[in-house]
Amino acid sequence: MSAQDSSTIEEVIADLEEGFALFDDWEDRYRYLMDMGRELAPLAPEEMVEANRVSGCQSRVWLVPRLEGGRVHLRAASDAAFVQGLLALLLRVLDGRRAEEILATDAGFLTRLGLGEHLSLSRRNGVMAVLARIQAAARAAV
Known part of the structure; x- marks a missing residue:
């Protein structure tokens, strides 16, 4: 999502649900997620520093938040393709949002997308981190 996009968080999640529903099995959804990550x-390189590392993730993950105009802009990367896809999904939902919107968003949307039962405990912990x-x-920002 970009700040210019006027879709609500709920609309973005609904679009993602539709996208995931196009695939019959988890393997296809897994590939779809990895495509998002690409x-x-x-x-x-100067953003991939320890200060931007997210602890609690099995893979190496970097998150670079920037506050501008009352919105939280996010950039992220991982050294693992699947995790990069999870990051892309999170950014699609939360990037460019007002702080209040982010704080009001329940992580339950991941379950709605069918990810909850397909992520290992360590991956779920990483996403939560x-x-x-x-x-x-x-x-x-508040």
């Missing part, structure tokens, strides 16, 4: 703009960092950035 669309993320890469981080610059990324969400916690995004929410911390949002709280800093």
Whole structure:
């Protein structure tokens, strides 16, 4: 999502649900998620520093939040293709949103997308760690 996009969080989640519903099995959804990850703009080497690392993730994950005009802009990367896809999904829902919107968003949308039962415990913990960092950035903007 970009700040110019006028879709609500609920509309973005509904679009993602439709996209995931096109696939009959988890393997196809897995590939769809990895394709989403390939669309993320890469981080610059100077952004891939310890201060931007998200602890609690099995893979290496970097999150770079930026506050501008009352909105939280997010950039992220991972060294694992599947995790990069999860990051792309989170950014599609939360990037460019007002802090209040981010803080009001329940992580339950991941279950709606059918991801809850297909993520290992360590991956779920990693996603929750990324969400916690995004929410911390949002709280800093309030």
